[in-house]
Every structure is written in structure tokens, then in C-alpha cells.
Amino acid sequence: xxxxxxxxxxxxxxSMLCVGLDVxxxxxxxxxxxxxxxxxxFNKAIIEATQEFCVAFKPNTAFYEAQGLKGxxxxxxxxxxxxxxxxxxxxxxxxxRGDIGNTSSMYAKAFFKNLNFDSVTVxxxxxxxxxxxxxxxxxxxxxxxxxxxxxxxxxxQFLKSEDEFLFENVLKKSQTWENSQQLMYVIGATxxxxxxxxxxxxxxxxxxxxxxxxxxxxxxxxxxxGMNSSYGLLINSSRGIIYASNQNDFAEKAKLKAKAxxxxxxxxxx
Amino acid sequence: xxxxxxxxxxxxxxSMLCVGLDVxxxxxxxxxxxxxxxxxxFNKAIIEATQEFCVAFKPNTAFYEAQGLKGxxxxxxxxxxxxxxxxxxxxxxxxxRGDIGNTSSMYAKAFFKNLNFDSVTVxxxxxxxxxxxxxxxxxxxxxxxxxxxxxxxxxxQFLKSEDEFLFENVLKKSQTWENSQQLMYVIGATxxxxxxxxxxxxxxxxxxxxxxxxxxxxxxxxxxxGMNSSYGLLINSSRGIIYASNQNDFAEKAKLKAKAxxxxxxxxxx
Numbered sequence: 001x002x003x004x005x006x007x008x009x010x011x012x013x014x015s016m017l018c019v020g021l022d023v024x025x026x027x028x029x030x031x032x033x034x035x036x037x038x039x040x041x042f043n044k045a046i047i048e049a050t051q052e053f054c055v056a057f058k059p060n061t062a063f064y065e066a067q068g069l070k071g072x073x074x075x076x077x078x079x080x081x082x083x084x085x086x087x088x089x090x091x092x093x094x095x096x097r098g099d100i101g102n103t104s105s106m107y108a109k110a111f112f113k114n115l116n117f118d119s120v121t122v123x124x125x126x127x128x129x130x131x132x133x134x135x136x137x138x139x140x141x142x143x144x145x146x147x148x149x150x151x152x153x154x155x156x157q158f159l160k161s162e163d164e165f166l167f168e169n170v171l172k173k174s175q176t177w178e179n180s181q182q183l184m185y186v187i188g189a190t191x192x193x194x195x196x197x198x199x200x201x202x203x204x205x206x207x208x209x210x211x212x213x214x215x216x217x218x219x220x221x222x223x224x225x226g227m228n229s230s231y232g233l234l235i236n237s238s239r240g241i242i243y244a245s246n247q248n249d250f251a252e253k254a255k256l257k258a259k260a261x262x263x264x265x266x267x268x269x270x
Numbered sequence: 271x272x273x274x275x276x277x278x279x280x281x282x283x284x285s286m287l288c289v290g291l292d293v294x295x296x297x298x299x300x301x302x303x304x305x306x307x308x309x310x311x312f313n314k315a316i317i318e319a320t321q322e323f324c325v326a327f328k329p330n331t332a333f334y335e336a337q338g339l340k341g342x343x344x345x346x347x348x349x350x351x352x353x354x355x356x357x358x359x360x361x362x363x364x365x366x367r368g369d370i371g372n373t374s375s376m377y378a379k380a381f382f383k384n385l386n387f388d389s390v391t392v393x394x395x396x397x398x399x400x401x402x403x404x405x406x407x408x409x410x411x412x413x414x415x416x417x418x419x420x421x422x423x424x425x426x427q428f429l430k431s432e433d434e435f436l437f438e439n440v441l442k443k444s445q446t447w448e449n450s451q452q453l454m455y456v457i458g459a460t461x462x463x464x465x466x467x468x469x470x471x472x473x474x475x476x477x478x479x480x481x482x483x484x485x486x487x488x489x490x491x492x493x494x495x496g497m498n499s500s501y502g503l504l505i506n507s508s509r510g511i512i513y514a515s516n517q518n519d520f521a522e523k524a525k526l527k528a529k530a531x532x533x534x535x536x537x538x539x540x
Contacts, residue, residue, distance in 0.1 A: 067384075101420065151398070151399050160431055
């Protein structure tokens with residue numbers, strides 16, 4: 001997807017919401033387990049209920065892989081459903097991949113060609129040649145882990161080298177890579193106090209922000225410190241929306257949660 | 271697998287060889303493409319031909335994911351085949367996963383329970399709570415990226431913080447994590463000059479060494495600088511073995527390559 005289309009959607013829906021499809025069979029309503037493909041049934045209902053309030057969907061591949069072949073089939077059906085019925089939605093494979101060059105090309109092929117996601121999350125540890133193969137696909141976007149929302153982010157991402165945190169080095173260096181205009185970055189909402197300085201490093205990039213809600217990040221702080229003139233944010237909520245209820249009304253409750261988040265976001269979108 | 275069993279296999283076969291099953295449909299012999307599952311047919315033949323000279327097999331998940339559902343089915347068949355017919359082989363899912371805690375648990379479940387691999391490779395960027403979920407499985411091993419074999423390893427892994435490279439910090443800090451005795455580390459053969467200092471940080475850990483052969487690492491240097499009293503090395507070769515020929519004799523040629531590597535390794539065992 002061209003970035004301009006994503007920006008138009010944000011404007012139109014007054015929303016920067018990304019709905020995370022982290023489907024855990026132990027958390028979805030019991031009655032869905034009777035279906036042949038409970039994961040897909042769940043996703044379909046969540047997508048239908050929330051799509052008018054969000055601009056992106058983000059399945060996390062771990063939850064699908066944990067179900068083996070059935071899980072991968074459900075992931076494929078989910079992305080095909082999105083691409084068929086809601087092509088205006090920006091799709092993110094939250095896969096956190098990354099390997100040496102020829103191997104990263106294989107991952108890029110898996111997510112951009114076979115599954116036809118608009119974007120994939122990638123880990124930076126292995127450096128330039130592990131990321132550039134993802135950047136060679138037209139109108140596909142690579143979302144690099146910058147500063148993550150978890151506690152373990154403090155172990156390495158905040159190591160200081162020549163007065164610069166590792167994550168800052170990742171942001172700056174990656175901007176020099178080929179086709180870096182196709183990079184976006186994961187920046188945890190729990191690190192909102194760093195968003196201003198991150199924006200000065202990355203004035204134009206879109207940031208994918210996990211950690212609002214369940215993990216305790218503040219939507220207001222994120223918007224205040226992180227937005228740019230093209231909005232520049234995708235704010236993810238997974239558990240807070242999709243597990244709002246584990247009863248028959250799960251989709252309805254998810255819709256209310258998505259709507260509430262969208263309303264909060266609309267205050268920051270003109 | 272208990273680590274003692276791996277050590278016994280190394281002793282018995284006088285080999286530290288790991289065969290990387292990076293199966294690319296464009297590189298395997300054309301006649302296999304007529305089979306219903308060419309990837310599995312290829313793997314089966316390679317396993318049969320090389321197993322007496324190696325102690326481990328390492329499918330890289332990227333190559334399977336790039337083939338979609340069929341690829342995942344082939345991966346499942348391959349690991350089932352290994353566990354059924356060659357349970358003495360140490361199996362490695364080269365997946366380079368890593369995510370926040372509850373999500374890493376899902377990946378651990380995917381590779382350790384569903385697929386029943388002995389080990390999985392994991393990226394360290396997200397820190398402690400992204401790795402510890404993998405370490406909570408008995409007799410399963412987590413192979414953390416330390417110093418990788420690619421050029422991009424210089425981008426971040428050699429950043430210096432308080433006189434210590436990032437990769438050294440990763441090695442040291444990870445040794446303090448819960449169940450760290452279940453950690454192994456990826457250390458590229460192309461970085462053999464660092465192996466001595468790495469051994470002083472990790473006297474007891476097994477190291478998985480990619481980059482011998484196609485990437486230019488020296489087997490001799492790796493053995494000289496990297497071995498410990500329990501051998502402590504798994505030395506991987508992928509392309510050099512599995513693509514030794516793309517004709518009818520591919521398995522036979524792979525066998526010769528594996529045998530040659532094993533012979534070289536035998537010089538360093540005992």
C-alpha cells in the first residue's frame with residue numbers, strides 16, 4: 001500500500017488505531033471452538049466489528065504458529081479476507097523476523113508475496129544486510145524494532161555508546177540504508193517520554209506504537225509527543241479490544257472498545 | 271534432549287557437524303519437483319545420506335515459510351521424520367524469534383511442543399523477558415544470537431558501551447537469566463578471532479557456528495579457538511553440503527561433503 005492511502009484513511013476515519021489480532025484459543029469465547037476454524041471465525045467477527053474505527057490490522061504470527069498448520073491456514077485466511085473485503089486497511093505481519101541476507105529475502109517473500117501483507121516487523125540486531133532485503137519490495141513497508149514496550153527493552157536498547165542509546169543508533173543508522181523511506185519503527189507507548197527525541201531523529205517516519213492499554217502506555221502522551229504533520233502514528237491495541245468479552249457479545253464489546261479509542265484519537269486529528 | 275546425549279554423539283561420531291536444511295526449490299534437483307512434496311523428499315534424502323557424519327540438523331524456517339502452507343507441512347514432516355528415525359540427532363529450528371513475554375511463550379510452544387524441536391534460535395534485542403519464556407522448557411535449548419556471521423553484524427553488535435561490545439554484553443547479561451544453563455549461542459565462524467575471548471565469557475556453553483564454507487569461515491580456526499572440554503561446538507554447513515550437486519547424485523555428493531567435514535573435525539576430537 002502507498003503511504004498516502006494510509007494517511008487518507010487516518011484522515012477519513014479520524015483514527016490511527018491498529019487492532020492486534022493475537023488470537024489465543026484459551027481466551028476466545030468457548031462457543032467458537034465448535035467451528036472448524038475458530039481462529040478465523042474469531043478474526044472475521046472482530047474485523048467486521050472494528051474495521052470502521054481502525055486503519056490497520058496486525059496479526060502476531062506467534063499466536064498462529066503456536067497452533068501449527070491450522071494456525072498458518074487461519075493466518076492465510078485472515079489476510080486473504082482483509083485483502084478481499086477491506087483492501088483499504090493497512091496490514092501488518094507482526095513477525096519480528098531477521099536473518100542473513102539470502103534468508104531475509106525468503107522471509108520477505110513469505111510475508112510480502114505469498115501472504116501479501118503490506119508490512120512486516122523486523123528485528124535489527126543483525127544489521128543492514130538483514131533488513132535491506134525487506135526494503136526492496138515496492139509499496140511494502142518494513143517496521144523495524146526501535147524501542148520496545150517491554151521491561152527487557154532496558155537490557156540492551158538503552159546501552160549507551162558515544163552518548164547515544166543503542167535504539168537511537170538503530171534509528172539513525174537504519175535511515176541511511178537503501179530504500180529507507182520504506183521503513184517504519186516500533187516504539188513502545190510505555191516509552192512516551194522518549195517520543196519527542198525520537199521524532200527529531202525520524203521526522204517523517206510512521207511509528208507503530210504498541211503498549212497502550214494492557215501494558216499501561218498513555219494514548220494522550222503518545223499523540224502529544226509522537227504525531228507529525230502526516231499523523232505518523234499507528235497505535236496498536238490487541239488484548240484491550242479483542243478480549244473485551246469472552247461471551248457471545250465479544251464482537252460487540254470489541255466494537256465499543258475500538259470506538260472509544262477512536263474517539264480519543266479523533267481529538268488529535270483535525 | 272539432555273546435553274549429555276549430544277556430547278556422547280559428538281564423541282561417538284567424532285563429529286560436531288550440523289547440517290543446515292535451507293531448502294530452496296530453485297536450487298534442488300529438477301527431478302524432485304515432480305514429487306508431491308519436493309522439500310520433504312529432498313530433506314529425507316539429505317538426512318539419510320549425511321546422518322552418520324553429523325550430530326544435528328538445522329532447518330531454517332524462512333525457507334519453509336516462503337513456500338506457505340506447503341512449506342510448513344514439509345517442515346513438520348521433516349522434524350517428525352528426524353524424531354522418529356534419528357532421535358539421537360539434535361534438532362535446531364533456526365527461526366530467530368523473539369517478542370514480549372506472553373508472545374515469546376507462544377513461539378516456544380510452537381517450536382518446543384508442537385514441532386518438538388530440541389532447540390530454537392532467538393534474537394536478543396528485546397532483552398530478558400523476551401528470552402526467558404523459551405528457557406522454561408525442560409531439556410530444550412535456546413540458542414541466542416551472539417555474534418553473527420554476516421557483514422551487518424558490524425552495525426550494532428560491535429557498538430562499544432563501557433569498553434564492552436554489545437555482543438559481549440548480550441553474552442554476559444544473558445548468563446544471569448533464569449535457567450541460563452539452557453542457553454547456547456550463535457557465533458559466526460567468520461569471527462573466529464573473537465572466539466577465544468568469547469570462550470572466556472562462556473566457558474561451558476555450546477556455540478552454534480554458522481559461516482564455515484560458503485561464507486568463508488575457517489573450520490580449523492573455529493576448532494582451535496572455540497572448543498571446550500565438552501567439545502562445546504556445533505558447526506553448521508548448509509549450502510556447502512546440500513547443494514553440492516543439483517543432479518541425480520545430489521545425496522551422494524552431499525554425503526561426500528559431510529564426510530569430508532567430519533574427517534576434518536575428527537582431528538580435533540580427543
